[in-house]
Amino acid sequence: MDLPIKSVPESAGNSGHNARYFIETNSVSYELPAGNSSHKTILKNVTCQARPGELLAIVGPSGAGKSTLLSVLAGAIQPGNVSGRVLVNGREMEASSFSRISGYVTQDDALFPMLTVEETLAYSARFRLGSTLREAILRARALLLQLGLVHVASSRIGGPGTTGISGGERRRVSIGVELVHNPAVLLLDEPTTGLDSASAHLIVAMLKSMAATNGKTVIFTIHQPGFRILELLDRVVLIADGVLRYQGPLSVLQKWLEEGGHVIPPHVNVLEYAMDAMEILTIETHMLGSCRVPYSVLRENREKNKYYYANSPINEVLILAERFAKNMVRTKQVFVARMIQSAVAGLGLGTIFMNADNQQAKVGFFAFSLTFHLSSAVEGLPIFLQERRILMRETSRGAYRVTSYVIANSLVFLPFLFAASILYATPVYWLIGLRREIDNFLFFSLVIWLVMLMANAFVACFGALVPNFIMGNSVIAGLMGSFFLFSGYFISKQNIPRYWIFMHYLSLFKYPFEAFLLNEFGGEKGRKECIQSGKGGCHLTGEMLLRQQGMEESHKWSNLGVMFGFICVYRILSLVILWIRCLKIRR
Numbered sequence: 149m150d151l152p153i154k155s156v157p158e159s160a161g162n163s164g165h166n167a168r169y170f171i172e173t174n175s176v177s178y179e180l181p182a183g184n185s186s187h188k189t190i191l192k193n194v195t196c197q198a199r200p201g202e203l204l205a206i207v208g209p210s211g212a213g214k215s216t217l218l219s220v221l222a223g224a225i226q227p228g229n230v231s232g233r234v235l236v237n238g239r240e241m242e243a244s245s246f247s248r249i250s251g252y253v254t255q256d257d258a259l260f261p262m263l264t265v266e267e268t269l270a271y272s273a274r275f276r277l278g279s280t281l282r283e284a285i286l287r288a289r290a291l292l293l294q295l296g297l298v299h300v301a302s303s304r305i306g307g308p309g310t311t312g313i314s315g316g317e318r319r320r321v322s323i324g325v326e327l328v329h330n331p332a333v334l335l336l337d338e339p340t341t342g343l344d345s346a347s348a349h350l351i352v353a354m355l356k357s358m359a360a361t362n363g364k365t366v367i368f369t370i371h372q373p374g375f376r377i378l379e380l381l382d383r384v385v386l387i388a389d390g391v392l393r394y395q396g397p398l399s400v401l402q403k404w405l406e407e408g409g410h411v412i413p414p415h416v417n418v419l420e421y422a423m424d425a426m427e428i429l430t431i432e433t434h435m436l437g438s439c440r441v442p443y444s445v446l447r448e449n450r451e452k453n454k455y456y457y458a459n460s461p462i463n464e465v466l467i468l469a470e471r472f473a474k475n476m477v478r479t480k481q482v483f484v485a486r487m488i489q490s491a492v493a494g495l496g497l498g499t500i501f502m503n504a505d506n507q508q509a510k511v512g513f514f515a516f517s518l519t520f521h522l523s524s525a526v527e528g529l530p531i532f533l534q535e536r537r538i539l540m541r542e543t544s545r546g547a548y549r550v551t552s553y554v555i556a557n558s559l560v561f562l563p564f565l566f567a568a569s570i571l572y573a574t575p576v577y578w579l580i581g582l583r584r585e586i587d588n589f590l591f592f593s594l595v596i597w598l599v600m601l602m603a604n605a606f607v608a609c610f611g612a613l614v615p616n617f618i619m620g621n622s623v624i625a626g627l628m629g630s631f632f633l634f635s636g637y638f639i640s641k642q643n644i645p646r647y648w649i650f651m652h653y654l655s656l657f658k659y660p661f662e663a664f665l666l667n668e669f670g671g672e673k674g675r676k677e678c679i680q681s682g683k684g685g686c687h688l689t690g691e692m693l694l695r696q697q698g699m700e701e702s703h704k705w706s707n708l709g710v711m712f713g714f715i716c717v718y719r720i721l722s723l724v725i726l727w728i729r730c731l732k733i734r735r
């Protein structure tokens with residue numbers, strides 16, 4: 149990643165280079181979906197236009213409906229509750245194809261905290277442009293220059309609990325991620341919020357230059373622009389309480405106000421004045437009829453941006469796997485902590501159980517071992533939720549990206565959990581003195597690996613389903629608890645009431661537990677092993693134990709088969725859930 153910055157091309161995107169887009173809303177109203185506690189109309193008959201080559205600001209007081217109007221213009225709102233029309237070059241907007249020629253920067257930044265600024269932009273380029281690593285880095289470098297981010301190129305993004313770049317820099321990275329394919333339309337929700345006036349001015353000046361020099365249609369929302377920002381705006385859309393109050397150039401607004409007898413104090417800018425006086429003003433909407441760009445000029449650009457996939461399925465999986473692995477390895481709480489935990493648990497449990505002369509203690513060890521591994525998988529939940537949030541933001545191609553993600557995610561966990569299982573199994577197995585044969589040791593390690601993968605797939609599935617961490621944590625903990633209860637360890641299968649027996653078969657605990665018992669007490673030698681002895685000799689042999697558990701006919705490899713089946717089922721379920729979530733994404 150150390151290419152010379154001076155070799156960067158000015159622009160390397162592939163979408164909408166010279167394309168020009170005229171976007172308009174026609175009497176658009178938006179009502180909150182039914183069932184919402186505060187059922188209300190947020191936009192009321194808004195008719196406005198955004199034109200190519202111009203910088204348009206949507207302004208208005210807090211809660212006026214600016215972000216809602218922007219998301220309507222971005223095609224991000226479910227059509228059910230929107231009435232009126234949104235047109236792109238005179239045609240009804242089709243959200244999925246519009247997303248390919250536009251970039252939409254929402255208010256909250258969805259970035260991986262552990263990636264550097266340059267990596268973030270380069271991954272975005274690889275996904276969107278299907279470019280090689282070198283091209284992607286060149287594109288990232290171009291954006292770093294354009295966004296003034298060269299000085300933080302190799303800094304991590306950071307986030308809650310981790311240090312990183314400043315808020316303004318993060319906003320610029322979010323803009324960069326959406327600029328990577330050089331979209332012809334750029335929509336930004338509050339790109340200057342939380343920035344000092346110099347940084348805010350820098351961002352708006354950059355947007356202005358993109359509109360003016362590349363003919364892009366640039367629309368952004370802003371609360372209270374300062375004097376210097378106002379000078380950069382071509383037109384404003386002023387809304388209050390969901391109603392359009394004015395649209396047009398600021399010079400016209402000022403003229404109207406002055407002609408209406410208003411005196412704007414020198415320290416107050418014209419927009420601030422108009423916003424303050426909005427309740428008492430009735431400003432006629434300036435409709436710009438003569439300024440409309442003729443559709444015939446724009447039509448030629450329509451066919452240019454066909455639906456396409458930037459990468460082949462294999463490439464997409466590889467890029468996602470690389471990004472996921474990087475993110476995970478750098479998240480110390482997940483990666484390093486898990487490795488240390490496995491090694492310490494292996495050594496710790498080994499030394500605790502090593503002197504137990506009673507074979508019964510081994511059964512206790514198997515049960516505890518599973519409890520430990522199954523319950524510790526929940527540690528991965530935050531990373532699944534973080535991935536899901538960013539994935540949903542990136543996923544304009546629905547099922548395609550989600551499928552690649554689930555495959556990539558599963559692949560990354562294979563070696564990671566394999567290492568963790570070896571770190572755990574090796575010390576614990578030999579310290580406790582389980583069966584000395586090497587194939588029994590290998591089988592034990594394989595069970596541990598599959599237990600980790602199974603628990604991981606289970607958490608991935610609920611990570612796709614649940615709305616947030618708290619809910620996820622409690623659902624997973626509750627289900628794991630019931631899996632232990634119905635495993636056959638606390639209450640044998642024969643004693644579980646018939647109407648609860650399905651839980652026994654669904655228990656993630658049952659199959660590895662049986663596999664452990666069969667590995668240790670199965671076979672010729674194991675069946676004769678004395679597990680519990682007393683005054684009258686041996687009270688419990690391996691064979692008796694297996695019979696007690698209803699396992700005389702069971703085969704240890706078939707238990708592994710069921711565990712593999714569980715892994716597949718939970719992974720497929722997580723895929724389906726993510727697909728369904730994607731259906732709700734319009735752009």
Ligand SMILES: Nc1ncnc2c1ncn2[C@@H]1O[C@H](COP(=O)(O)OP(=O)(O)OP(=O)(O)O)[C@@H](O)[C@H]1O
Binds near residue numbers: 186371
């Ligand atoms: N999902 C929702 N549930 C309840 N109220 C909502 C929802 N979405 C928007 N609103 C309400 O609609 C109104 C307009 O919201 P919107 O975010 O568009 O305003 P805004 O002008 O962008 O505000 P701000 O400048 O504070 O971000 C607000 O009163 C907001 O509380």
